[in-house]
Amino acid sequence: MVHKKNISLIMNLLNLILDDLDRYIELSNFPKISSSDNYIKFKYFISHRYMPVLLIRLSQFFYFKKLKLFSKCCTCFNFHLFGLEVSSSSDIGGGLCIPHPQGVVIGARSIGSNLLIFQNVTIGAKYF
Numbered sequence: 001m002v003h004k005k006n007i008s009l010i011m012n013l014l015n016l017i018l019d020d021l022d023r024y025i026e027l028s029n030f031p032k033i034s035s036s037d038n039y040i041k042f043k044y045f046i047s048h049r050y051m052p053v054l055l056i057r058l059s060q061f062f063y064f065k066k067l068k069l070f071s072k073c074c075t076c077f078n079f080h081l082f083g084l085e086v087s088s089s090s091d092i093g094g095g096l097c098i099p100h101p102q103g104v105v106i107g108a109r110s111i112g113s114n115l116l117i118f119q120n121v122t123i124g125a126k127y128f
Contacts (some may be wrong), residue, residue: 019094052082052101063088
């Protein structure tokens, strides 16, 4: 039996992923697409500019589900593939866009929504 808390976490993850994808499409220089054009949305979804954000969301999801090994794997993939280091425990609102993820470090506990971050930016916490 699936618990309501699990469904809530999964729905929250899906909403964050869709918010991030919509924000990425909105900020891109590509021609605007209709909401029914799923092929182009899928093309954005597998983009090397969007994939780090997807890994951040998966890492956070696994962290809050107490699956820390999977969370750490997503974080390590992000670090080694894209040069991006984000704390799994960070609470980042929807609309996250990181077009150039190299050198980005996020260690803050909580960040709002519609965040646009470029390369070599550090958003830190008071302690590490």
